[in-house]
Amino acid sequence: MANNQEVLVDIKNLKQHFGRGDHKVKAVDGLNFHIYRGETFGLVGESGCGKSTTGRTIIRLYDATDGEVIFDGENVHGKKSKADLKKFNRKMQMIFQDPYASLNPRMTVSDIIAEGIDIHGLSKDKKERKERVVELLETVGLNREHANRYPHEFSGGQRQRIGIARALAVDPDFIIADEPISALDVSIQAQVVNLLKELQEEKNLTYLFIAHDLSMVKYISDRIGVMYFGKLVEVASSEDLYRNAFHPYTKSLMSAIPHPDPDYERNRKRVTYDVEEHRREMDGEEPEWREVSPGHWVSCTKKEYEAYQQQLQTQ
Amino acid sequence: MENILEVNDLKVSFNTFAGEVQAVRGVNFHVKKGETLAIVGESGSGKSVTTQSIMRLIPMPPGEIKGGEILFEGTDLAQKSDKQMEKVRGKDIAMIFQDPMTSLNPTMKIGRQIMESMIKHRKIAKTDAKKRAIELLDLVGIPKPEQRVDQYPHEFSGGMRQRAMIAVALASDPKLLIADEPTTALDVTIQAQILELLKDIQKKTNTSIIFITHDLGVVANVADRVAVMYGGKIVETGSVDEVFYNPQHPYTWGLLASMPSLDAEEGELQAIPGSPPDLTNPPKGDAFAARNSYAMKVDFEMEPPMFKVSDTHYAATWLLHEDAPKVEPPAVVQKRIEHFKEKAGER
Numbered sequence: 001m002a003n004n005q006e007v008l009v010d011i012k013n014l015k016q017h018f019g020r021g022d023h024k025v026k027a028v029d030g031l032n033f034h035i036y037r038g039e040t041f042g043l044v045g046e047s048g049c050g051k052s053t054t055g056r057t058i059i060r061l062y063d064a065t066d067g068e069v070i071f072d073g074e075n076v077h078g079k080k081s082k083a084d085l086k087k088f089n090r091k092m093q094m095i096f097q098d099p100y101a102s103l104n105p106r107m108t109v110s111d112i113i114a115e116g117i118d119i120h121g122l123s124k125d126k127k128e129r130k131e132r133v134v135e136l137l138e139t140v141g142l143n144r145e146h147a148n149r150y151p152h153e154f155s156g157g158q159r160q161r162i163g164i165a166r167a168l169a170v171d172p173d174f175i176i177a178d179e180p181i182s183a184l185d186v187s188i189q190a191q192v193v194n195l196l197k198e199l200q201e202e203k204n205l206t207y208l209f210i211a212h213d214l215s216m217v218k219y220i221s222d223r224i225g226v227m228y229f230g231k232l233v234e235v236a237s238s239e240d241l242y243r244n245a246f247h248p249y250t251k252s253l254m255s256a257i258p259h260p261d262p263d264y265e266r267n268r269k270r271v272t273y274d275v276e277e278h279r280r281e282m283d284g285e286e287p288e289w290r291e292v293s294p295g296h297w298v299s300c301t302k303k304e305y306e307a308y309q310q311q312l313q314t315q
Numbered sequence: 316m317e318n319i320l321e322v323n324d325l326k327v328s329f330n331t332f333a334g335e336v337q338a339v340r341g342v343n344f345h346v347k348k349g350e351t352l353a354i355v356g357e358s359g360s361g362k363s364v365t366t367q368s369i370m371r372l373i374p375m376p377p378g379e380i381k382g383g384e385i386l387f388e389g390t391d392l393a394q395k396s397d398k399q400m401e402k403v404r405g406k407d408i409a410m411i412f413q414d415p416m417t418s419l420n421p422t423m424k425i426g427r428q429i430m431e432s433m434i435k436h437r438k439i440a441k442t443d444a445k446k447r448a449i450e451l452l453d454l455v456g457i458p459k460p461e462q463r464v465d466q467y468p469h470e471f472s473g474g475m476r477q478r479a480m481i482a483v484a485l486a487s488d489p490k491l492l493i494a495d496e497p498t499t500a501l502d503v504t505i506q507a508q509i510l511e512l513l514k515d516i517q518k519k520t521n522t523s524i525i526f527i528t529h530d531l532g533v534v535a536n537v538a539d540r541v542a543v544m545y546g547g548k549i550v551e552t553g554s555v556d557e558v559f560y561n562p563q564h565p566y567t568w569g570l571l572a573s574m575p576s577l578d579a580e581e582g583e584l585q586a587i588p589g590s591p592p593d594l595t596n597p598p599k600g601d602a603f604a605a606r607n608s609y610a611m612k613v614d615f616e617m618e619p620p621m622f623k624v625s626d627t628h629y630a631a632t633w634l635l636h637e638d639a640p641k642v643e644p645p646a647v648v649q650k651r652i653e654h655f656k657e658k659a660g661e662r
Contacts, residue, residue: 046502047473155590156358185357186529190573190586197583212502215532219575219584256507258532260574262555263654265536270507 008037008174008206009058014067016050016057027053029230031067032289037173040200040207042221042238044214044253050230051210055176058208059092060085071174090120093167097179099159103151109162110147113137116170136165140195157188164195168203176208181216193220214257218242223295226250232289236296244315246298246308249273318386319491319523320346320369325383325393327361327368330376334595338364340547341383343621346491351517351524353534353555355570356544359591362527365544366493368393369525370410371400387491406436409484413496415476419468425452425479426464432487451482454519456512474505478512485516495527510536531574535559540627543567546592546602553628560655562648563622563630565609572645585645601632609634609642 016028027050035041043051056062058069060076069076076088093116096102103112110133116122123129134144140161151159160180167175177196181189193216199205211217217224218238225235226249234247245251252273259265285301292298292308300308327339339361346352356362367373369385371392385392392403409432412418420428429448433439439447445464452460455478468476477497484492494513498506514537517524526537534541534555541558543551543566551564562568572585589606592598598605604614613633622635633639643649 046504157590185591186531186570187357187573187587188590190584191588194584194586214503215575252504256503258503258507258510258530258536259576260531260535260559260571261576262535262538262559265532268536270511273504 006037007034008072009035009208010068010070011058012068012070014054014057014069015065016053016062017065026230028057031232033225033232033235035174035206035208036222037206038200038204039222040209040220042217042224043208043210043227044212044217044224045227046212046253049227051212051227052178054227055094055178055208055210059094059176061094086120090116090170091172092174092176093170093172095160095163095167095175095177095180098183099156099163100151100183102163103159105151108148108150109137109154112151112162113165113169116166120170122170132169136169139168139199140165141191155188156184157191160184160192161195164192164199168199171203172205174206174208176210178210179212180209182211182213189216196220214253215259226253231299232297233299234297240293240296244293244296244312246292246296246304246311247300248278317348318345319348319388320525321384321386322365322369323384323386325365325368325385326381327364327373327378328381329378331595337594337597338547339368340594340597342544342547342549344542344549344552346523346525348490348523349517349521350539351514351526351537353526353528353538353541354544355528355531355534355541357529357591359594360544361547361594362544363495366410366495366525366527370404370408370493371395371397372410402436405432405489406487407489408491408493409487409489411477411480411484411492411494411497413499415473415480415500416468419476419480419483421468424465424467425471425482429464429479429483429486432483436487448482448486451485452479454485454516455479455482456508457482474501474508477501477505477509481509481512481516485520485522488520489522491523491525493525493527496529497526498533499528499530506533513537531559531570543570546597547594548602548631550603550632551630553624553630556655556658557625557628560651560658561624561628562644562651563624563628563635564603564632565607565634565644566603567630568644568648569606571651572647576647585647611639 011031011033014028014031018025018027031054043054045051057064064077071092113133113136114129117129117132123132133147137143137146142158142161181192184192197220200207209217209220221238223235224238224241225232228249234250245254252271255271282301287299287301289297289299290305292305293312298308322342322344325339325342329336329338342365354362368380369392380393426445426448429451430444433444433447449460449464452463457463457475457478471479498509501509528534538555540554541552542549545566551558551567558567562571569587573587575584587606592602600616601614601619604610611633619631619633621629621631623629634642
């Protein structure tokens with residue numbers, strides 16, 4: 001993790017509601033977290049918990065219902081001129097889940113990668129543009145021959161590399177990776193994750209890594225946030241979250257991950273999470289965001305907070 | 316225990332414009348009564364084609380069973396006519412698919428879909444069939460089955476739909492259940508529930524299960540025995556402990572080393588370089604040789620036979636040949652092997 005701990009992205013009370021009236025869906029409902037420069041922040045949760053919506057709202061694919069996203073000192077969702085937005089777009093890029101749906105099948109790989117370069121006018125002439133594309137292809141482990149081909153000629157893993165090259169083309173500071181590996185085979189997943197890690201070191205990139213596969217998230221992330229029904233329930237360093245998960249939902253999520261270890265699986269004790277029961281235990285008290293140990297935040301009631309503290313001391 | 320299914324030297328090809336794709340290239344395995352065999356492999360390894368051939372769900376043409384036999388309780392399914400297969404499908408052998416949304420009929424009530432095979436195969440009266448359908452929904456853990464039985468698939472959540480599909484599959488008391496990535500589309504907590512459910516049902520009904528997946532964690536959870544497929548062949552097979560704690564094939568090593576483990580210290584993940592082979596033109600020797608850092612000259616020239624490791628454990632790699640040099644598997648695999656030796660010592 002970056003030692004200087006400079007906050008690059010600060011998310012304050014972010015809300016994203018869809019629909020209105022009775023049909024209102026509170027996909028993201030009051031998120032608060034920050035991402036340090038140079039770190040990987042993992043966002044996990046089950047389908048429908050709002051993790052992808054969070055990513056898409058941060059990069060302003062959706063306009064936020066309420067709240068702020070402060071990127072490098074500026075509010076992304078404030079009033080912005082086209083020129084300002086363009087400047088901001090260069091700094092923040094996205095890698096998508098489905099490598100089949102996220103590349104335009106009618107464009108050559110070189111045009112896909114260079115689209116950002118063209119929009120932002122980052123190359124002087126055709127020759128420089130071509131050189132830049134080749135350089136990017138090589139960075140992600142492809143080569144110059146691939147430039148003039150079309151997406152259908154590539155495998156899933158290769159397509160995801162093209163998606164990464166496209167994101168890198170405009171020299172961003174911050175990349176949102178929304179389930180970038182879940183559509184790939186196990187042996188290819190590791191290739192892509194290693195590539196993302198290498199690029200991060202080389203270019204001092206900051207990642208928001210959205211996924212449901214907790215073991216991969218734990219591997220790549222410095223800190224992890226766990227989401228449940230549009231809200232964060234726990235944020236901690238990945239080591240800490242794995243060893244000392246406090247929130248009952250986090251515990252249930254952890255206990256459900258299958259390990260490639262038959263002995264572990266035979267003795268597995270699954271913890272289940274019952275929202276209704278948890279609510280009753282809270283006794284009408286609204287849970288608040290509390291710091292249980294340095295850097296380890298849990299959404300809990302005062303009573304739970306005290307219990308967690310005790311739990312920490314007895315360890 | 317007797318074998319309920321025996322697949323011998325099965326070869327399946329697809330004729331495409333690009334030429335013949337040899338999707339399955341000589342596969343041998345068996346399933347015993349009441350056990351779970353997991354078939355693991357990447358996309359394109361031939362795992363789904365193998366099981367779809369057992370059910371004879373391969374569209375022919377372009378597909379073709381080129382050779383081999385599929386012995387189900389002694390009779391060869393590969394030789395049966397489509398008409399004869401209808402009596403096997405959904406009765407003796409049933410299947411659970413990956414995506415419950417596309418494999419359940421959206422215009423039919425759940426109850427009717429469960430009753431369908433009972434009425435067809437078991438000639439049960441409608442009222443009895445409905446009673447049984449409610450029992451089955453209850454068995455797979457769907458609350459208020461009396462109401463649910465008259466609902467449509469869209470009224471069910473993803474996990475509930477998968478449960479309903481399992482109920483459909485169980486309706487005619489199949490002897491063999493084929494589950495093709497049944498939990499891949501589900502969240503981990505729902506996945507854990509479905510896996511528990513399948514194991515529970517197996518205990519109660521003594522059904523044999525073939526479980527297809529690419530997730531080694533799921534395999535470790537459900538399997539009694541494992542077959543690892545690569546490039547249309549089984550490269551290693553053994554009991555779940557043998558394959559996870561004493562793996563022999565470099566591809567199995569690669570799979571185990573490319574997964575991050577939750578409790579291990581960080582280090583670079585050992586990715587398997589390259590991508591799977593093109594089966595229109597399968598490689599001459601070991602299909603994995605091109606991606607294998609342990610490959611020897613012979614791997615590129617001759618196909619390795621299945622070497623015996625134990626009575627239940629076989630692997631197709633030249634590394635097991637007596638003349639092969641001793642190699643060091645990746646560190647994470649060595650740790651597993653040490654664990655295996657310790658376990659053997661305890662016994």
